[in-house]
Amino acid sequence: MRKLSALICLLTISQLLFAQTKPVATPVYKDAKIAINQRIADLLKRMTIEEKAGQLNQLNGGVFTGPAMNDAGQKGKVQMIRDGKVGSFLNVTGVKETKNIQRVAVEESRLGIPILFAFDVIHGYKTIFPIPLAEACSWDLPQIEINSSVSAKEAAAAGLHWTFAPMCDISNDPRWGRVMEGAGEDTYYGGLVAAARVKGLQGNLDDVTHILSCVKHYAAYGAVEAGREYNNVDVSRTALWNKYLPPYKAAVDAGAATVMNAFNVVDGIPASANHFLVEDVLKKKWGFKGLVVSDWGSFGEIIPHGYASDNKDATLKALQAGSMMDMESQIVVKYLPELVKEGKLTMKQVDDAVSRVLYFKFKLGLFDDPYKFSDEAREKATLFSAANRAEALKAARSSIVLLKNANNALPLKKSLNKIALIGHYAKSKEDMFDFWTANGSASDAVSVYEGLQAKFGNGKIEYSAGYNADASTNDKLISDAVAAAANADVIVTVIGISGKIAGEERSLANVNIPDGQIQLLKALQKTGKPVIALVNSGRPLVLTQAQEFSNAIVQCWILGTETGTAVADVLAGDYNPTGKTVMSFPYAIGQIPVYYNHFNTNRPAPEKGDGAWKSRYRDIPNAPLYPFGYGLSYTKFDYSGLSAAKQMEKNGTLNVSVVVKNSGNYDGEEVVQLYIRDITASIVRPVKELKGFRKIALKAGESKTVSFVLTGKDLSFFDGDGNVKLEAGAFKVFVGGDSKNVLEASFDLK
Numbered sequence: 001m002r003k004l005s006a007l008i009c010l011l012t013i014s015q016l017l018f019a020q021t022k023p024v025a026t027p028v029y030k031d032a033k034i035a036i037n038q039r040i041a042d043l044l045k046r047m048t049i050e051e052k053a054g055q056l057n058q059l060n061g062g063v064f065t066g067p068a069m070n071d072a073g074q075k076g077k078v079q080m081i082r083d084g085k086v087g088s089f090l091n092v093t094g095v096k097e098t099k100n101i102q103r104v105a106v107e108e109s110r111l112g113i114p115i116l117f118a119f120d121v122i123h124g125y126k127t128i129f130p131i132p133l134a135e136a137c138s139w140d141l142p143q144i145e146i147n148s149s150v151s152a153k154e155a156a157a158a159g160l161h162w163t164f165a166p167m168c169d170i171s172n173d174p175r176w177g178r179v180m181e182g183a184g185e186d187t188y189y190g191g192l193v194a195a196a197r198v199k200g201l202q203g204n205l206d207d208v209t210h211i212l213s214c215v216k217h218y219a220a221y222g223a224v225e226a227g228r229e230y231n232n233v234d235v236s237r238t239a240l241w242n243k244y245l246p247p248y249k250a251a252v253d254a255g256a257a258t259v260m261n262a263f264n265v266v267d268g269i270p271a272s273a274n275h276f277l278v279e280d281v282l283k284k285k286w287g288f289k290g291l292v293v294s295d296w297g298s299f300g301e302i303i304p305h306g307y308a309s310d311n312k313d314a315t316l317k318a319l320q321a322g323s324m325m326d327m328e329s330q331i332v333v334k335y336l337p338e339l340v341k342e343g344k345l346t347m348k349q350v351d352d353a354v355s356r357v358l359y360f361k362f363k364l365g366l367f368d369d370p371y372k373f374s375d376e377a378r379e380k381a382t383l384f385s386a387a388n389r390a391e392a393l394k395a396a397r398s399s400i401v402l403l404k405n406a407n408n409a410l411p412l413k414k415s416l417n418k419i420a421l422i423g424h425y426a427k428s429k430e431d432m433f434d435f436w437t438a439n440g441s442a443s444d445a446v447s448v449y450e451g452l453q454a455k456f457g458n459g460k461i462e463y464s465a466g467y468n469a470d471a472s473t474n475d476k477l478i479s480d481a482v483a484a485a486a487n488a489d490v491i492v493t494v495i496g497i498s499g500k501i502a503g504e505e506r507s508l509a510n511v512n513i514p515d516g517q518i519q520l521l522k523a524l525q526k527t528g529k530p531v532i533a534l535v536n537s538g539r540p541l542v543l544t545q546a547q548e549f550s551n552a553i554v555q556c557w558i559l560g561t562e563t564g565t566a567v568a569d570v571l572a573g574d575y576n577p578t579g580k581t582v583m584s585f586p587y588a589i590g591q592i593p594v595y596y597n598h599f600n601t602n603r604p605a606p607e608k609g610d611g612a613w614k615s616r617y618r619d620i621p622n623a624p625l626y627p628f629g630y631g632l633s634y635t636k637f638d639y640s641g642l643s644a645a646k647q648m649e650k651n652g653t654l655n656v657s658v659v660v661k662n663s664g665n666y667d668g669e670e671v672v673q674l675y676i677r678d679i680t681a682s683i684v685r686p687v688k689e690l691k692g693f694r695k696i697a698l699k700a701g702e703s704k705t706v707s708f709v710l711t712g713k714d715l716s717f718f719d720g721d722g723n724v725k726l727e728a729g730a731f732k733v734f735v736g737g738d739s740k741n742v743l744e745a746s747f748d749l750k
């Protein structure tokens with residue numbers, strides 16, 4: 001759908017571009033032998049203030065990924081390019097379309113400044129990888145980097161220069177549809193994943209297989225109240241420094257070229273106009289030299305926030321805060337010249353912003369060859385190649401999390417006679433895809449039905465829908481499903497919610513498994529056959545009832561192009577699951593937000609026993625159904641012999657080691673996790689904080705000693721002004737296979 005409307009728009013725009021071309025002289029800034037800074041300085045001298053404003057203007061050129069602001073129409077946009085009033089387009093894709101537009105910019109505008117083409121390549125361009133939240137459950141940073149590099153390679157081959165990823169927002173709220181775009185609830189892990197994604201997307205930005213990344217949504221967008229998209233955020237300065245900011249910083253430190261403002265307010269000031277966030281922290285404290293782009297329309301939306309009176313005021317406030325490029329508000333292009341003429345903005349401020357846009361155009365080599373990313377043969381050879389699909393398959397397998405496996409219901413025996421495959425989502429490819437699938441086609445994906453057929457044989461799969469596309473059901477659908485199970489050895493059922501409800505503008509108040517599917521599970525369980533529930537969802541759902549009525553639960557998330565093959569490999573035991581959750585799975589909706597790294601409170605409830613007058617619910621447990629870091633394997637890992645010294649110096653290190661044994665019957669991989677707790681501090685610290693992990697492979701029966709080294713950095717935290725604190729006192733260290741089941745030891749920091 002996205003793709004189709006994009007194509008219609010783009011054909012129209014490209015048809016308009018076969019106009020006459022004017023020859024351009026070769027000025028100094030076009031001389032590849034001269035250093036970039038000099039070329040930028042030369043170009044700035046030649047530019048009018050209107051052309052400078054134009055470089056800060058990013059227009060939508062294709063499908064809308066936000067509300068239409070002040071759409072100039074395709075013809076109007078072409079004229080704006082000729083007038084030097086567009087620095088970048090988003091949502092124009094493909095070599096043919098981008099090249100046509102580039103030609104107008106380079107050949108028909110006065111200075112011939114090339115356009116930057118940007119697109120949301122969130123988890124793949126044509127070969128679709130698992131959603132970022134799922135991919136993070138692999139705890140496999142090298143694979144995560146590869147996933148991003150394949151996405152970049154395909155996007156670059158399709159004429160793109162820039163993607164709006166990675167999203168580095170920490171979130172504790174599965175009601176927010178965008179948790180699918182992040183790496184979950186942990187700050188430390190979120191930073192590592194963000195850095196891997198930036199490296200994968202960007203490489204050294206010196207070839208035609210990498211693109212600019214964009215760290216978003218700066219800052220704290222994951223804290224939207226009640227998980228509602230575009231809602232308010234109200235976080236303390238200590239939470240900002242300790243919980244929300246570090247992943248953005250990790251991405252910036254990894255070399256991210258661009259950063260996107262968030263929609264929300266931080267401390268009562270819209271992020272786009274927030275001087276503290278952009279100028280003080282990002283640019284001054286972190287030394288960010290790249291480009292800051294608004295989110296869709298977020299400069300204009302400073303007005304409804306109640307922080308600017310009109311578009312001119314909003315432009316002034318955004319640019320004064322240090323923000324630079326205007327995505328789709330189209331107000332910078334209009335008001336910047338006036339603001340400079342009136343002396344409200346200095347030319348120095350404008351030149352700083354414009355030179356950052358120009359820098360990346362030079363860095364990518366677009367002044368030297370504007371069509372560097374415009375090779376149709378490369379595009380054809382790169383998109384959806386067998387090699388790219390092979391990486392997507394690896395990524396999909398390692399994203400799957402086995403949540404329950406009573407009596408070793410899984411893996412399935414390949415010798416079985418019949419599998420009853422129940423559930424509309426098992427066949428419907430549209431429901432396996434989410435909002436952010438770039439130019440991927442659901443029809444190219446392998447469904448669970450196709451995957452199981454290929455693995456177990458055509459005749460062995462008996463399919464029945466069980467529920468409708470909207471997840472509702474009726475007696476007939478349920479009795480058909482039960483009938484399909486009559487001759488089966490096992491029932492595999494796909495439950496959950498459609499992928500179409502994952503992503504932006506897809507907040508949900510109800511994150512339960514739909515009632516109809518629970519009825520279906522109950523009926524299936526009554527057959528007495530083992531019930532394997534595969535969960536299709538872009539967020540953790542409440543699985544409390546679902547796990548009661550099934551023998552095994554496999555969290556499949558939204559896995560992308562290779563879904564069915566990966567799922568079949570896991571069900572058949574050809575891949576032993578290794579994934580571990582990166583967001584807690586709530587026991588009930590009323591628990592949200594529920595997360596492992598909370599504070600202790602004044603009256604912590606005991607895990608068992610009398611909780612009277614303690615911080616607890618009367619009707620449900622405090623603990624989530626499945627904690628952070630949790631995931632089963634077909635084998636079993638035992639932890640023993642945690643060893644750590646009793647003391648550590650502030651400038652020293654602490655060695656921690658543990659023995660992990662594979663005591664089951666399968667070879668497997670385990671994510672060994674290390675957490676700490678600072679018992680008493682000048683600002684209260686969480687009950688547990690992840691500070692290290694290792695993903696290790698162990699043959700059946702094999703043991704390994706796993707070692708970690710803690711440093712002062714791991715034990716430090718930020719105060720409300722962003723100063724680093726390392727305080728002497730008592731600490732705990734925990735090691736285990738998830739955030740709950742751990743061995744623990746104590747030590748003192750001297």
Ligand code: BGC
Nearest residue numbers: 065066120164216295296504
């Ligand atoms: C989203 C961004 C996205 C942008 C461009 C906005 O609505 O919040 O994450 O990159 O649109 O599509």
